[in-house]
Amino acid sequence: MMSKPINTVAIIGGGPTGSALAFHLCKAGKKVVLFERRTVPPVTVGESLVPATIPFIRELGIEEEVRAYSTFKPGATFVFNEEESLSFSFAGIRGAATEYSYNVPRDKFDLSVERVAEKTGALIVREAARVERVGSEERVRLAEESIAATEGFLKEQPDLIVDATGRVRLLPNLLRLPFKHGSRRDTALFAHCEGVNQVIEGNVHTDILERGWAWRIPLPGKMSIGLVIDSDHIKTFGSTSEEQFDNYLKHDPITKLWGPDPKRVTPVLKYTNYQLCSERGYGDGWVLCGDTFGFVDPVLSSGLLMAFDSAKALATAIIAGGGETEMKRYEKHVIKHLGAWHQTIDHFYSGRLFTLFKVGENVKETIFGKLLNLHFQKHLPRVFTGEATTSRYSVWLVDFMCKHGLMEEDPTELRVR
Ligand SMILES: Cc1cc2nc3c(=O)[nH]c(=O)nc-3n(C[C@H](O)[C@H](O)[C@H](O)COP(=O)(O)OP(=O)(O)OC[C@H]3O[C@@H](n4cnc5c(N)ncnc54)[C@H](O)[C@@H]3O)c2cc1C
Structure with missing residues (x-):
């Protein structure tokens, strides 16, 4: 399906996936334009990194910078109920290649990765890219105004369009690609709070609630809280996301253990319908990477690892020629990796x-x-x-x-x- 050599690449979405991919491709001498429409949400999910993410951050050359604004994460704590919890330290894991990780404020983290892409030679266009479907075929092209926004960097259609738009899922929606939906229909309510305690400082905490589960991710000076609860059940706690979040914190025996008076310091963001994995990853002149290809569930913090791993795997495929064989191998790798997380996460819920x-x-x-x-x-x-x-x-x-x-x-x- 990929017919000509890939020299110019347009990446849509400058989150961790798009920026990391731009870095790898520019290093290999490809001509890359990265569109990022950056709207600034008050807070962004995806703050807890698993240790396997660290080698990717080192490769980008930003570990020192990330360490300076993040919380050191030595391990993970699971709270089963009011009496029982279990903590483990990454340093105690036999054969671990990386014995720590970080909890990152995403606004700063995304900019760190984007700056590396820019320094390596990517042109960053700070506006939304528009893509059109070509007739009824499974082909797409950048709209004229998006080519014009590159101010001469692109003179014609790029050889490859990469969709790295995360939950926007630009191309899967445009092309109506088949996808699998996970079994949960939860709502995740997310905000930053002060006055929330921790079992072990810096650890990511996963708490099993009366219904659903919660995360506590320690960030410098505050705590990221996520309540992941059945969508119908959470509605019984109020009519707005803020009411639901605040009332639930006061209600559950487990969240009551977090401190006498947790104070929410941001609005509440709501995420639904996020367990989506595309069954196809590429076609004629386009390819999916990161969350837009697939996202399983927030519970084991696999998202950013998948973002960096899929960006690296796609860069390898493009640099090796980007033909059918390479793209197929890339697609298989991502589907298999998502499948492994899926299986483990199902065992968490059961x-x-x-x-x-x-x-x-x-x-x-x-x-x-x-x-x-x-x-x-x-x-x-x-x-x-x-x-x-x-x-x-x-x-x-x-x-x-x-x-x-x-x-x-x-x-x-x-x-x-
Ligand atoms: C509730 C929840 C909790 C999570 N918690 C964690 C966690 O603790 N740890 C973890 O590792 N992962 C977590 N994740 C997953 C994590 O957020 C994602 O895996 C990660 O952000 C994926 O990166 P990405 O670059 O693929 O997408 P995104 O980070 O979503 O970036 C996509 C970018 O594309 C841009 N964009 C979209 N459309 C356009 C357009 N038309 N033109 C230009 N730009 C565009 C957006 O502005 C955005 O910057 C969580 C996810 C959810 C839903």
């Missing part, structure tokens, strides 16, 4: 994942448990840190153990309702 953690804690002092633990320690946690989500064996082991290793414990007690 309660099997946390039940497995608990069983592991209970048996690890026995001789049998000690032996098994050495092996599991190398594979299981590294699936959550993102280092082993592309390892067939590790992903299989998590799946197998969640299905067959629960030692008669009932997973439904820890399922997310």
Whole structure:
């Protein structure tokens, strides 16, 4: 389907995916224009990075800059109920390549990545790009006004149009591409708060609620809070997102443990219908990358890893020629990677994942448990840190153990309702 050599690339969307892709392509000598319409939301989701994201940030050369404005993240804490919680430190994971991560304010983080793209040679056009469908075919072109906005950088249609528009899903919507929807119909309500406590400083916290779950992501001077709750249920807490968020915090036995008087310091943003994965990733002269290709769920913080990993994989495919074989390989890689997260995240919602953690804690002092633990320690946690989500064996082991290793414990007690 990709017919000619790719020299000029138009990337639509200058989030982490688009900017990282621009960086890799410019380094390889491609001519890249990046359209970013940057509207400035009060806050943006996607603040907790898994450790496997760090090598990508190092490659962009921005780790020191990111460290300066972020919170150091040493591990993860899971709160099952009022009595039980489990924390683990990334440094304690056997075979971990990266033993820490960061929680990042996204406004600053996105600008850091965009600046690298610009320094490497990408032309940044700070306005929305418009794309048109060519007849009834599955082909697209940049609208004349978007070519004109490049002020002579593009003299004709680019060789490749990359859709990196995130949840906007520009090309999947325009071309009506087939997609799979996950099984949840939750609403995520998100805001920054002050006066919220932590079990372990800097850790990303995942709390199981009466209905749904919540995140607590410590940022410098404040806490990012997300309530991920069944869309019909959350409506019973008020008519606006703010009412629903504030009332829910006062209601749930778990959120009440977060502190006597949490204070919300931003408006509340609402996300719905985000569990979407396209079944196709490329066509004649276009390709999808990052969230617009697929996003599974916020719970294990896989989004930014997928953004950087898919940007790198797509750059590799384009630099290798961008022909049918390379694009097919790229598409397969992303679909497989999304599938691995999907499987693990399903085990989170069914309660099997946390039940497995608990069983592991209970048996690890026995001789049998000690032996098994050495092996599991190398594979299981590294699936959550993102280092082993592309390892067939590790992903299989998590799946197998969640299905067959629960030692008669009932997973439904820890399922997310
Ligand atoms: C509720 C929720 C919580 C999440 N929490 C986490 C988390 O803790 N950790 C994590 O890693 N991930 C998280 N994610 C996922 C994360 O936000 C995304 O995976 C990540 O932002 C994807 O990056 P991207 O560059 O593909 O898309 P985006 O970050 O969405 O960037 C897309 C860019 O395209 C631009 N754009 C759109 N249309 C146009 C146009 N026509 N012309 C020009 N520009 C355009 C937008 O302005 C935007 O800047 C969460 C997602 C959700 C829904």
